[in-house]
Amino acid sequence: MRPIDSIIQEVRSEAPLVRTFWLDKQLDPAPGQYVMVWIRGVDEVPMSFSSPDTITVQSVGSATQALFNLGAGSSIGLRGPFGNGFVLRGKNILLVGGGVGTAPLAFLGEQARGAGIKVTSLVGFCSSQDIIFQDRFEALGGLIITTDDGSVGIKGHVAEGLKEFDLAEFSQIYLCGPEVMMWDIISRTREHAGKIQACISRYFKCATGVCGSCCLDPEGVRVCVEGPVFMADRLIESEFGRYKRGPDGRKGQCRG
Amino acid sequence: MPSLTVHAGGLTLRNPVMLAAGILGTTGASLRRAALAGAGGVVTKSLGSVPRDGHPGPTIVQVDCGLLNAMGLPNPSYKKFQEEIDIARTGGVPVVASIFGSSAEEFAGIARGLDADAFELNLSCPHAEKYGSELGRYPDLVEAVTGAVKAAANAPVWVKLTPNTADIVELGQAAQRGGADAVVAINTLKAMAIDIETGYPILGNRFGGLSGPAIKPVAVRSVYDLALRLDIPVIGVGGVTSWEDAVEMIMAGACAVQVGTALQKGYGIFEEISLGLARYLERKSMTLEDIRGMAGRHY
Numbered sequence: 001m002r003p004i005d006s007i008i009q010e011v012r013s014e015a016p017l018v019r020t021f022w023l024d025k026q027l028d029p030a031p032g033q034y035v036m037v038w039i040r041g042v043d044e045v046p047m048s049f050s051s052p053d054t055i056t057v058q059s060v061g062s063a064t065q066a067l068f069n070l071g072a073g074s075s076i077g078l079r080g081p082f083g084n085g086f087v088l089r090g091k092n093i094l095l096v097g098g099g100v101g102t103a104p105l106a107f108l109g110e111q112a113r114g115a116g117i118k119v120t121s122l123v124g125f126c127s128s129q130d131i132i133f134q135d136r137f138e139a140l141g142g143l144i145i146t147t148d149d150g151s152v153g154i155k156g157h158v159a160e161g162l163k164e165f166d167l168a169e170f171s172q173i174y175l176c177g178p179e180v181m182m183w184d185i186i187s188r189t190r191e192h193a194g195k196i197q198a199c200i201s202r203y204f205k206c207a208t209g210v211c212g213s214c215c216l217d218p219e220g221v222r223v224c225v226e227g228p229v230f231m232a233d234r235l236i237e238s239e240f241g242r243y244k245r246g247p248d249g250r251k252g253q254c255r256g
Numbered sequence: 257m258p259s260l261t262v263h264a265g266g267l268t269l270r271n272p273v274m275l276a277a278g279i280l281g282t283t284g285a286s287l288r289r290a291a292l293a294g295a296g297g298v299v300t301k302s303l304g305s306v307p308r309d310g311h312p313g314p315t316i317v318q319v320d321c322g323l324l325n326a327m328g329l330p331n332p333s334y335k336k337f338q339e340e341i342d343i344a345r346t347g348g349v350p351v352v353a354s355i356f357g358s359s360a361e362e363f364a365g366i367a368r369g370l371d372a373d374a375f376e377l378n379l380s381c382p383h384a385e386k387y388g389s390e391l392g393r394y395p396d397l398v399e400a401v402t403g404a405v406k407a408a409a410n411a412p413v414w415v416k417l418t419p420n421t422a423d424i425v426e427l428g429q430a431a432q433r434g435g436a437d438a439v440v441a442i443n444t445l446k447a448m449a450i451d452i453e454t455g456y457p458i459l460g461n462r463f464g465g466l467s468g469p470a471i472k473p474v475a476v477r478s479v480y481d482l483a484l485r486l487d488i489p490v491i492g493v494g495g496v497t498s499w500e501d502a503v504e505m506i507m508a509g510a511c512a513v514q515v516g517t518a519l520q521k522g523y524g525i526f527e528e529i530s531l532g533l534a535r536y537l538e539r540k541s542m543t544l545e546d547i548r549g550m551a552g553r554h555y
Binding site: 001002003005036038040041042043044045063075077079205206207208209210211212213215216217218219220222245246247248249250 | 278279280281282283284285286287288289290301307308309310312313314315316317318319323325327330331332333336343449451453454456458460516517519520522
């Protein structure tokens, strides 16, 4: 598809470097799917949906900085929704998120509640000022918050909050956040990997499964069309948590 | 089932359906996956002497009957790619390294530094300054680059030609004079798409290359003319999406075909085309040699 034109309806600041953009187009995405956002004259980058008509973006580089310079009434180009999103399974689910990675989980949780599924959430942030969507997660059901500095909730990484739960109780666990955090969770909960769905990120160029820039070792799985949501047991033997490739294809650290 | 084994430009392929350059060729794992899915051979993403990020996005636009791209030769440099080639080789089919440079010396240096089953010289990328078709549209440069790589490489050398020229046969003849073991035709057609809401060119690079079904007739004509006029084999690429397309390309004179844009349908495309080709040959009681260049024998 060619990019479709979308007018930004509203922009809301969620945290110092996080903003939500309301789009005027109904793309009917599933939680976990993404859209390629074209900031004209700058670049095109993949973004997760935080609701059917919003994307929530953390400013991390030139493209997202350029997007932050756009306000209500500005226009962007959109291709998508693309990829495989989360699939709801069972009647009692746990959402585990970190930072801006909580955005697609809030969307998923709301969809799950609408389907009569019990939702519990564990979300972690660096500090109190970085917390986003607290009201949305509170409205879903049980909520545990962690902060790295202990300013709110349990002090420490998201994994610290796992102690509060018996994971065997949940029919499915949904995970999204920085790769180091997701890897930390997956490696601590290996016996549950068959029921953990993780939404991951890789450098995308084409988003149509042909350029190869997002392929995961060692199987060559194309994240842009076969993901970005994968069962965790499929990630355990992959490059995930170990390294990721950049725009030029070289391997680098999987920080963030 | 009839044999699909072909000898193409110094390589023996178990079937004539290869993965084209630039498609799923950034990692050894994805190349290996293409091989395991049934490709007769695979070609890497084009490798240069230094790492490149490529052009800003959008790098791709889906248009009617094709795909427009301006990736901009992103690659980790050939120095970082030997390990990927070694992984790709575990797929059990020949691995062709696509390479690019801005001079004969640069091409030769890369070929000397890589161990691959063959080299495909990218003298045809239409959207990277100083590279690709900026050299490849000049016959004397095509000959010089080919000659330099032939002298440096210990593997067959294929030359991928640009259709963005008045006479592609002239370029093919230059490659042949330089000692090429085969020519590969065609690379993408220089093209552009504009966002009518704003007037912005959609591709980050403004213009790029068109691939897919839209360019197949151009590729068939190019392969036909090259096969009639050259002594070296021609590998056909451009819009091959089905076994019927492969048959048409072989009848035009191709000894093998490469598949790129059609990988949008998934890795199953290799088996789909090979199987269709084998069934066709069986139904016609013919071999690949029988149909190769058939169109040229009707006049």
